[in-house]
């Protein structure tokens with residue numbers, strides 16, 4: 001159980017912090033937003049990130065990656081949370097890569113992962129079909145057709161779905177929505193005939209999409225894993241995703257908090273720093289407590305991925321539930337404690353608030369994960 | 380009581396006969412009529428509705444008739460409001476003149492000021508904004524620095540105000556200015572009415588996190604203000620300011636009643652976004668959360684009623700009213716967090732065809748509600764006031 005970073009990982013984190021502050025600070029997200037950039041992230045920046053090895057951070061060396069593990073990736077994501085950096089890092093290197101690593105065969109890995117590690121191919125996981133996280137609720141149909149399959153259905157809230165080159169599509173080859181039986185994963189070229197994608201404008205100015213699949217034909221080789229048997233592996237992919245998004249949320253919450261504490265020291269009213277009012281001090285102290293607890297669970301969740309621990313599902317739910325609660329609290333308090341300026345677009349705090357609300361919806365809200373945790377614990 | 384029942388029946392009949400059907404749906408921001416020099420009506424019906432209400436004195440129902448009102452007492456006004464809500468009637472006229480300055484002028488203005496300004500507000504001819512806060516004077520409002528120098532028959536005003544809601548669309552501003560810098564903080568402040576068309580007044584809009592531009596910074600550079608625009612006594616403007624703030628806070632405690640947009644109500648939201656079984660929300664946690672919210676609103680509504688009745692009968696300490704701004708605005712924030720939780724990934728939309736108008740409105744309004752516990756005196760300041768005035772605890776700032 002690694003609750004601290006080793007030297008290598010610390011070095012990675014420090015490099016990430018320096019790089020992001022210099023090349024992708026919050027101002028970069030503002031610029032993408034204000035320029036109404038159609039991509040929503042910068043290809044040049046992604047090339048630089050790939051150059052640092054981040055695109056292949058969890059990919060094994062045999063496929064051109066760094067094989068640095070989730071603890072390292074978590075540390076980098078935490079830093080991107082601090083700078084609100086828009087990049088394919090999460091959708092491609094956590095969700096897409098995990099699906100291929102865990103479900104793909106040697107040939108599929110060989111075909112995709114080296115290109116991902118080189119920053120040449122971006123991935124997305126097409127999972128959700130309704131407004132609430134419901135991985136078992138998959139309806140998108142994949143039917144046998146000739147030598148391959150034919151896909152029909154629609155996905156929403158697909159992170160980076162508008163720009164990914166390859167989509168990992170969660171489909172149903174058998175069974176009814178609600179059942180884990182009959183869930184299959186397909187690797188689909190985003191440019192395939194019948195795939196229609198539309199970028200959805202969410203409040204965080206980041207990138208999600210709706211994707212429709214109309215008679216999309218794929219060969220048998222597009223199937224990742226065994227037909228109808230992918231639910232267990234999908235759960236593992238999602239748990240990696242939950243641990244990783246919790247790491248980003250931890251960084252966002254920490255940054256938002258630190259900026260707020262700095263403001264409490266700086267802003268004066270009634271002739272004193274507002275941070276001298278106990279009404280605010282106690283709330284700041286209470287947030288500090290929550291952030292400390294969150295840090296522990298995020299680190300443990302990432303470590304559990306690296307250890308291939310059977311406890312991962314429980315800890316991933318623990319991390320995501322707490323990340324949701326903490327970031328909601330911290331972002332609300334940050335606005336409130338800044339007073340009037342907190343509600344302006346000019347201050348970055350509002351951007352953290354908006355990103356927080358979107359991340360809270362990614363792969364399950366706090367209710368979902370508390371219920372899942374209870375189930376896993378057997379009560 | 381019987382008279383009130385009679386009044387209710389009359390009001391209901393009149394509203395049913397006179398409110399055009401198009402004016403019985405929630406008004407989007409563009410459809411709201413705020414009056415003012417540059418105002419236009421969103422539709423012919425909006426004009427008809429406004430003019431009919433104006434003719435009855437019901438743009439400002441509680442004001443005396445001679446100033447454009449209908450002279451209704453508190454209970455009658457509440458009945459009118461309730462009946463309007465029941466039918467879904469839009470407010471015929473919005474504005475800080477109607478809600479805040481008018482009531483303050485009725486209390487503190489001289490006869491000349493009332494005659495000059497109140498009918499102009501009631502008739503929607505002028506739109507007002509509020510110049511209280513400054514960059515360095517927010518919660519500590521009394522430390523304000525914008526100063527007005529005495530130049531015989533007029534003042535010369537210099538300084539800047541910030542977070543001035545809708546200053547870019549307003550004709551006049553009511554301002555707190557320092558007229559005696561040697562006195563203690565509250566002591567040297569005066570309450571001035573300033574025509575924003577006067578040379579030297581300028582405004583810069585400030586964008587909010589919900590994408591709208593609700594407020595501005597307002598600058599005063601050697602602005603000449605006639606002496607007759609001083610409300611109340613020189614250097615005693617703090618009394619007027621506080622009187623006006625009571626109206627503002629009462630208004631803000633009722634935002635849930637008055638703000639009608641395309642946004643969902645929590646119950647509509649539940650019906651649209653959550654699974655039901657046998658007429659019940661399936662998820663017991665969501666059901667509990669919604670019930671908690673509805674109960675809180677219910678309790679707040681009953682408390683408003685009790686405050687009104689205590690005022691009418693001269694019972695009660697008045698301390699109860701101190702809680703309303705805090706209760707109302709904090710609950711409004713929780714309401715939107717709850718709706719966002721119900722809506723899931725449909726509750727985080729910004730624009731575009733993937734979200735309908737109600738979804739975008741709800742998401743943007745959810746962001747805006749964060750301002751409610753800041754504007755008009757923050758929640759912390761409200762709690763300080765309760766601690767100090769209702770509880771008389773020592774050492775409260």
Ligand SMILES: Cc1cc2nc3c(=O)[nH]c(=O)nc-3n(C[C@H](O)[C@H](O)[C@H](O)COP(=O)(O)OP(=O)(O)OC[C@H]3O[C@@H](n4cnc5c(N)ncnc54)[C@H](O)[C@@H]3O)c2cc1C
Pocket residue numbers: 267269270274277279280336337338339340341343508509510511512513514515516517518519541542543544545593594750751753754755756757758759760763776
């Ligand atoms: C949407 C909106 C519209 C507004 N419209 C207007 C308008 O039209 N006209 C106008 O004049 N003003 C307006 N305001 C300004 C508003 O009145 C001020 O923002 C508010 O009074 C707080 O002041 P501040 O922003 O300077 O925050 P600060 O006073 O700097 O407060 C920062 C934080 O410190 C806390 N704090 C301060 N003092 C204490 C204390 N003693 N104890 C505990 N905590 C404390 C505050 O509660 C807050 O959380 C508006 C504000 C908003 C958000």
